[in-house]
Amino acid sequence: MEIRLSGKKQGLVAIAGHVGCGHSHSLNNQVQDDSCGLSIVLSLFKKATNLSLKIKNIEFSGNDVKVTLENGGIGEGTARRGITPQEKKLAYSLIGKEAVNTHTLVLEAFGRIYGQGILETPVAVQTAIANAALNGFYLNYPEQFLRAKESVRGNCGEVVGTVLEIDGKAVSVLGTVNATIGGIGPNEDQEGNSIVGAKGEIIKTLGMDKLPTLIIEAMIYSGFSKGLTENTYFVRGDKEDDNIVVVESVVKAAEKCGIPIKYHESGMKRTKEALRNNTKSVAEKIIALGEKLKMAETSEEKVNIIAELAVAVSQDCGGISFMSNELHEEIGGAGMLKNIGAVINLVSTDEYFKENPIPYLTDEELERYLKLVLESINQIFNRLDEANKIINL
Numbered sequence: 001m002e003i004r005l006s007g008k009k010q011g012l013v014a015i016a017g018h019v020g021c022g023h024s025h026s027l028n029n030q031v032q033d034d035s036c037g038l039s040i041v042l043s044l045f046k047k048a049t050n051l052s053l054k055i056k057n058i059e060f061s062g063n064d065v066k067v068t069l070e071n072g073g074i075g076e077g078t079a080r081r082g083i084t085p086q087e088k089k090l091a092y093s094l095i096g097k098e099a100v101n102t103h104t105l106v107l108e109a110f111g112r113i114y115g116q117g118i119l120e121t122p123v124a125v126q127t128a129i130a131n132a133a134l135n136g137f138y139l140n141y142p143e144q145f146l147r148a149k150e151s152v153r154g155n156c157g158e159v160v161g162t163v164l165e166i167d168g169k170a171v172s173v174l175g176t177v178n179a180t181i182g183g184i185g186p187n188e189d190q191e192g193n194s195i196v197g198a199k200g201e202i203i204k205t206l207g208m209d210k211l212p213t214l215i216i217e218a219m220i221y222s223g224f225s226k227g228l229t230e231n232t233y234f235v236r237g238d239k240e241d242d243n244i245v246v247v248e249s250v251v252k253a254a255e256k257c258g259i260p261i262k263y264h265e266s267g268m269k270r271t272k273e274a275l276r277n278n279t280k281s282v283a284e285k286i287i288a289l290g291e292k293l294k295m296a297e298t299s300e301e302k303v304n305i306i307a308e309l310a311v312a313v314s315q316d317c318g319g320i321s322f323m324s325n326e327l328h329e330e331i332g333g334a335g336m337l338k339n340i341g342a343v344i345n346l347v348s349t350d351e352y353f354k355e356n357p358i359p360y361l362t363d364e365e366l367e368r369y370l371k372l373v374l375e376s377i378n379q380i381f382n383r384l385d386e387a388n389k390i391i392n393l
Helices: 036-049 085-092 102-110 120-140 197-205 244-257 274-295 299-316 325-331 350-355 363-382 384-391
Strands: 003-005 013-020 031-033 055-061 064-069 074-078 146-149 158-166 169-178 213-221 232-236 261-264 341-347
Touching (some): 013 363, 036 120, 036 158, 036 169, 036 213, 036 363, 055 085, 055 120, 064 120, 074 120, 085 120, 102 120, 120 146, 120 158, 120 169, 146 197, 158 197, 169 197, 169 363, 213 244, 213 363, 244 261, 244 384, 274 299, 363 384
Parallel strands (some): 213 341, 232 261
Antiparallel strands (some): 003 158, 031 213, 055 064, 064 074, 146 158, 158 169
């Protein structure tokens, strides 16, 4: 399959992928690699340009980390509570590796990753690597790529997009780094194809607010995992709010490629007050633990209560901080404009989770994910008029 830079202003279909730096845990025991979308986008950009994505250098100054790639791309992140010499040594182990699967790289170096201000240095390093990866394409091809910084207050992620020719088909492709200053996230108000702020300007320039779109999402372990006997792709798109033609195109693509897939009909239904109610629920849990702690007398009581509080902050809070309540009602948890497209996730099994408490994308699984995405694009083009009819309702 030939993939190259197009030179066109807009494509006819679109792909959007992001990384939520530090968004590894969420409510209801969901845990994920939330960098798969960016991995797909970086892979496509690399195939189109032949640029190296190898990490050339990692530097530290105070609370800051700077990553430089062989192609000249530079990315930065910060760790709110400083960076130890031991953490620096762990990070240096990533020099020479490809900046594609950013979540996987951080796990290789640090062993774990948590957001919400729990493990700030791994999140800061992931931020710097992801920013450098997108920055490199813009730096080397400034006339072909569009670039902006997240305009969400307190965030520092890169947003880079272009139009690619994929087997002669013009496809708008956008990569986003959702990253909060200090390594404390996740704040993903500019997730998916959200048209918030500066990212919205790039989306409109590439025509992505009116194109059939694949939103490439995370590898997750969640309630979706129940009953699965192999890691399985899930495509989500509400029949009323999203684009059923895109959904059906993904299903057809998976069948053609021999890749296991399920269509989850209700997985993208926008529910009014959903995130606001979840936020209140988590807050009440924290308040209750605080009240128990206030009354605790023994060390044993205090230790156990604090441990429960740590779980609530390090896991549950990731499922409420990632997006503003009102925005969530419009674009859902994956950041999708209505009538435009569908969301793809890779869902892991119970057996996988027993061995891998934090899922991570391998190079082999990335290739399979990429195969599914590229064939899905072909299938959407086969039904382009139908998909556009839904968009234009």
